[in-house]
Amino acid sequence: MSQRRPLAELEQSTDFVRRHIGPDTADRARMLAVLGVESLDALVEQVVPAAIRRREPMALPAGVSEAQALAELRGFAAHNSVMKSLIGLGYYGTHTPSVVLRNVLENPAWYTAYTPYQPEISQGRLEALLNFQTMVAELSGMDIANASMLDEATAAAEAMTLCQRGSRSKSTVFFVDADCLPQTIAVVRTRAAALGIELVIGDPFEHLPTLECFGTLLQYPGASGAVRDFSAVTAAVQARKGLVVVAADLLALCLLTPPGEWGADVVVGSAQRFGVPMGFGGPHAGYLATRDAHKRVMPGRLVGVSVDSNGEPAYRLALQTREQHIRREKATSNICTAQALLAIMASLYACWHGPQGLRTIAARVHRLTAICAAGLRQLGYAVAAEPFFDTIRIDTSVYTQAIHEHAREAGYNLRAIDAGHIGLSLDETVTREDLLALWGAFAPAGAVLPDIDALDASIEDVLPPAQLRSSSFLTHPVFSRYHSETEMMRYLRKLADKDLALDRAMIPLGSCTMKLNAATEMAAITWPEFASLHPFVPAEQASGYHALIDGLEAMLCQATGYAAVSLQPNAGSQGEYAGLLVIRRYHESRGEGRRNICLIPSSAHGTNPASAHLAGLDVVVVACDKQGNIDLDDLRQKAAQHAEKLAAIMITYPSTHGVFEENVQEVCAIVHEHGGQVYIDGANMNALVGLAAPGQFGGDVSHLNLHKTFCIPHGGGGPGVGPVAVAAHLAEFLPGRGPRAIGPVSAAPYGSASILPISWTYIRLMGAEGLREATASAILAANYIAARLAAHYPVLYTGPNGRVAHECILDLRPLKDATGISVDDVAKRLIDFGFHAPTMSFPVPGTLMVEPTESESLAELDRFVEAMIAIREEIRGVETGALDAEDNPLKHAPHTAAVVLADDWNHRYPREQAAYPVAALRQWKYWSPVGRVDNVYGDRHLMCACVPVSDYA
Numbered sequence: 035m036s037q038r039r040p041l042a043e044l045e046q047s048t049d050f051v052r053r054h055i056g057p058d059t060a061d062r063a064r065m066l067a068v069l070g071v072e073s074l075d076a077l078v079e080q081v082v083p084a085a086i087r088r089r090e091p092m093a094l095p096a097g098v099s100e101a102q103a104l105a106e107l108r109g110f111a112a113h114n115s116v117m118k119s120l121i122g123l124g125y126y127g128t129h130t131p132s133v134v135l136r137n138v139l140e141n142p143a144w145y146t147a148y149t150p151y152q153p154e155i156s157q158g159r160l161e162a163l164l165n166f167q168t169m170v171a172e173l174s175g176m177d178i179a180n181a182s183m184l185d186e187a188t189a190a191a192e193a194m195t196l197c198q199r200g201s202r203s204k205s206t207v208f209f210v211d212a213d214c215l216p217q218t219i220a221v222v223r224t225r226a227a228a229l230g231i232e233l234v235i236g237d238p239f240e241h242l243p244t245l246e247c248f249g250t251l252l253q254y255p256g257a258s259g260a261v262r263d264f265s266a267v268t269a270a271v272q273a274r275k276g277l278v279v280v281a282a283d284l285l286a287l288c289l290l291t292p293p294g295e296w297g298a299d300v301v302v303g304s305a306q307r308f309g310v311p312m313g314f315g316g317p318h319a320g321y322l323a324t325r326d327a328h329k330r331v332m333p334g335r336l337v338g339v340s341v342d343s344n345g346e347p348a349y350r351l352a353l354q355t356r357e358q359h360i361r362r363e364k365a366t367s368n369i370c371t372a373q374a375l376l377a378i379m380a381s382l383y384a385c386w387h388g389p390q391g392l393r394t395i396a397a398r399v400h401r402l403t404a405i406c407a408a409g410l411r412q413l414g415y416a417v418a419a420e421p422f423f424d425t426i427r428i429d430t431s432v433y434t435q436a437i438h439e440h441a442r443e444a445g446y447n448l449r450a451i452d453a454g455h456i457g458l459s460l461d462e463t464v465t466r467e468d469l470l471a472l473w474g475a476f477a478p479a480g481a482v483l484p485d486i487d488a489l490d491a492s493i494e495d496v497l498p499p500a501q502l503r504s505s506s507f508l509t510h511p512v513f514s515r516y517h518s519e520t521e522m523m524r525y526l527r528k529l530a531d532k533d534l535a536l537d538r539a540m541i542p543l544g545s546c547t548m549k550l551n552a553a554t555e556m557a558a559i560t561w562p563e564f565a566s567l568h569p570f571v572p573a574e575q576a577s578g579y580h581a582l583i584d585g586l587e588a589m590l591c592q593a594t595g596y597a598a599v600s601l602q603p604n605a606g607s608q609g610e611y612a613g614l615l616v617i618r619r620y621h622e623s624r625g626e627g628r629r630n631i632c633l634i635p636s637s638a639h640g641t642n643p644a645s646a647h648l649a650g651l652d653v654v655v656v657a658c659d660k661q662g663n664i665d666l667d668d669l670r671q672k673a674a675q676h677a678e679k680l681a682a683i684m685i686t687y688p689s690t691h692g693v694f695e696e697n698v699q700e701v702c703a704i705v706h707e708h709g710g711q712v713y714i715d716g717a718n719m720n721a722l723v724g725l726a727a728p729g730q731f732g733g734d735v736s737h738l739n740l741h742k743t744f745c746i747p748h749g750g751g752g753p754g755v756g757p758v759a760v761a762a763h764l765a766e767f768l769p770g771r772g773p774r775a776i777g778p779v780s781a782a783p784y785g786s787a788s789i790l791p792i793s794w795t796y797i798r799l800m801g802a803e804g805l806r807e808a809t810a811s812a813i814l815a816a817n818y819i820a821a822r823l824a825a826h827y828p829v830l831y832t833g834p835n836g837r838v839a840h841e842c843i844l845d846l847r848p849l850k851d852a853t854g855i856s857v858d859d860v861a862k863r864l865i866d867f868g869f870h871a872p873t874m875s876f877p878v879p880g881t882l883m884v885e886p887t888e889s890e891s892l893a894e895l896d897r898f899v900e901a902m903i904a905i906r907e908e909i910r911g912v913e914t915g916a917l918d919a920e921d922n923p924l925k926h927a928p929h930t931a932a933v934v935l936a937d938d939w940n941h942r943y944p945r946e947q948a949a950y951p952v953a954a955l956r957q958w959k960y961w962s963p964v965g966r967v968d969n970v971y972g973d974r975h976l977m978c979a980c981v982p983v984s985d986y987a
């Protein structure tokens with residue numbers, strides 16, 4: 035008998051699909067048996083309406099092994115050239131501290147966490163984000179800063195609308211300094227046009243003394259490098275009730291008087307050069323800081339200090355009543371996913387260097403720039419005369435092209451200002467050797483290069499003396515304690531240990547798709563060929579990136595059934611905004627610019643109405659019926675009523691209720707009949723990939739969340755990528771696609787480019803069949819949980835066959851009525867079992883929405899089911915009177931070690947039940963570092979910076 039096993043069979047053992055999908059074949063059979071369904075395909079037939087099911091598989095190649103995918107990524111990397119880019123314009127070389135790279139950016143304890151909505155299991159990242167806020171507020175000289183914005187350009191656009199809300203001026207004009215970063219001006223222009231804001235762009239010293247405007251945006255230092263004194267024009271704008279926004283460079287603010295000290299109302303910018311690689315444009319943390327007076331109208335996430343149930347200080351997200359999930363179209367912004375991980379990295383860069391270290395870095399950058407300019411003058415070039423920090427403008431007349439070429443040969447990219455001028459921005463990575471090489475590129479043949487030490491001995495700094503910073507910053511001990519690597523490593527470990535991320539337990543957040551972020555998918559993002567590229571390098575230096583981007587766009591077209599994709603938006607919310615602008619542009623192109631009504635079902639995610647508002651559309655709410663489906667009668671009536679002005683409908687599919695609505699094609703048809711376009715929110719693509727495609731069943735536009743379905747980690751609240759995908763008739767309107775395109779919606783052409791390899795790698799590893807299997811497995815897992823828990827908690831919505839899609843809503847309202855136990859109590863009690871709560875009260879108040887994803891093993895699903903059943907038994911205890919209605923383990927959850935171990939224990943339930951409600955917890959337990967956090971107290975006593983140093987005395 036032959037011992038031979040064919041190669042093809044042996045090769046399957048390298049198959050990534052079984053690494054990505056938690057349950058193996060035997061487990062899936064067990065799960066199907068619980069459902070009484072014979073195969074995965076049979077389940078899919080029960081769940082996905084036949085009318086919308088794909089007839090053809092996605093045209094994607096078969097999946098490859100992890101080794102093969104890494105080899106292909108190396109191939110892309112080899113086609114990117116890593117040069118030193120001194121282009122500036124908001125992107126600078128920086129050294130990521132190795133201790134931060136290894137322990138944060140490459141550590142799943144940090145990058146797989148979710149947005150810190152559940153503060154008790156998020157104290158570590160909340161502390162790091164609070165450090166970010168403190169750092170930004172102090173460097174900018176403002177009272178309060180958020181954590182964080184998507185990039186500098188969108189932060190400036192958000193600041194413009196903040197001015198609209200906060201200013202008492204009646205003007206509709208917003209003034210923009212012509213020396214702002216060009217991409218900032220472009221993004222602000224897009225936003226202003228959608229909102230009917232009139233922009234005036236020019237020289238602030240010429241316009242501002244007399245111009246009526248509700249706000250103004252200044253750049254400090256300017257894009258040209260000039261450091262100008264804006265105090266007089268600031269006072270002039272404010273005298274006429276306008277507000278002043280300043281886009282400022284954080285490193286420069288270590289040396290320059292911060293805008294807060296000369297009167298600015300809002301300061302925005304990017305924290306990129308604080309240790310976050312350029313990454314061909316992103317992701318980086320944008321920031322926004324303002325005065326206390328404007329805190330309730332500021333956009334973005336804000337971390338505050340509150341107290342927990344034991345009276346101890348605890349962090350939480352503050353003032354959420356400003357945000358889209360509560361205020362919807364009246365929200366201060368549509369931001370949901372922000373840039374948490376990058377903000378954390380930037381804050382740690384500040385902790386690592388401390389105020390003294392930052393000042394030294396800034397001073398060295400300035401000194402090198404001053405020497406560089408003096409050397410260029412010695413070589414006969416005219417350098418612009420204004421004071422500068424790190425950026426100079428050189429008159430290169432007829433030699434411009436030759437200098438660019440020489441510089442490139444030596445490995446440098448310079449800024450091409452125009453045919454006669456070159457710009458240079460220096461950064462902390464620039465060395466003496468670089469200066470010599472740069473001078474070499476400028477020097478006429480045979481010229482003697484300047485002597486660095488001689489120049490250093492003879493020239494002065496060129497910062498304007500009147501604008502030198504005298505105030506101290508980062509005085510809090512957190513910025514001085516962790517300067518040794520041992521201390522920093524342990525600080526990072528301590529913070530990470532406080533948090534619950536995917537490296538410890540399933541995070542069953544409905545709508546958020548917390549699935550595996552595989553190590554191989556993450557590998558390439560820190561390779562220099564992806565991490566070190568400036569977004570504005572010549573195209574030939576980024577051909578690896580372009581090939582990967584083209585490939586990913588094509589993959590996403592296959593997954594969605596659309597014709598074209600733009601990867602520019604930095605988050606789902608930005609994809610929505612871009613998609614709606616595309617729809618508006620389409621109507622305008624047909625002479626139907628009047629169409630400005632957007633229908634949105636009542637169950638929609640908060641970003642939908644908030645984005646519609648930002649895109650200049652009026653929101654009309656469509657009702658849902660008792661099954662949670664769009665009420666067709668109401669839709670018909672509203673579509674007809676608004677037919678003249680109907681721009682679009684925004685629906686989510688499968689619905690936010692976790693159901694494949696049977697009538698989705700009819701919904702699309704009704705809107706199309708009345709001249710509207712159909713926007714399908716693709717946040718739930720994890721239920722669709724390979725089974726059904728929005729572009730095939732009626733959608734015109736969708737955004738995807740690559741940080742949900744396509745494996746980019748959530749990073750504790752960002753980064754994200756929210757590509758916008760469109761049907762063929764809309765392709766020409768996508769950002770960057772030609773003369774009829776909408777304006778840019780992000781600072782960089784490809785948004786958060788450096789994390790795109792993650793999604794590319796996922797799709798490449800899975801292949802068409804693997805992706806389809808993942809989707810079916812996600813549906814299986816949700817139905818398994820629904821079936822196991824149905825006897826304990828009613829499942830709120832199901833399709834015609836009694837099935838859910840990839841998530842299920844557990845209705846806790848009857849239990850609340852009977853026992854007073856709320857969703858909050860259940861969510862907090864889950865922490866004692868070592869779980870992150872499911873999504874709370876979205877889309878239905880008083881419910882929990884569970885999305886297990888395909889990546890969780892059957893063992894983990896069962897652990898969750900066991901916890902939920904044990905909690906149900908505790909609620910039954912309250913029902914029967916076995917547990918006290920107030921003094922029970924649910925109301926007092928989560929239990930900290932300090933509470934359980936205290937000498938006093940005077941609760942009416944045993945300590946053991948508090949800490950070890952199921953036996954397995956004795957082997958391994960997550961202890962919440964704080965008790966339940968008081969939300970009301972936190973907003974009443976708003977504290978959004980590190981506790982003052984005096985409290986440490």
Ligand SMILES: *Cc1c(COP(=O)(O)O)cnc(C)c1O
Nearest residue numbers: 370371545605606607639717754
């Ligand atoms: C997550 C989500 C969004 C918003 O995406 P962000 O990337 O957080 O901006 C929009 N719609 C739905 C249904 C979502 O679940």
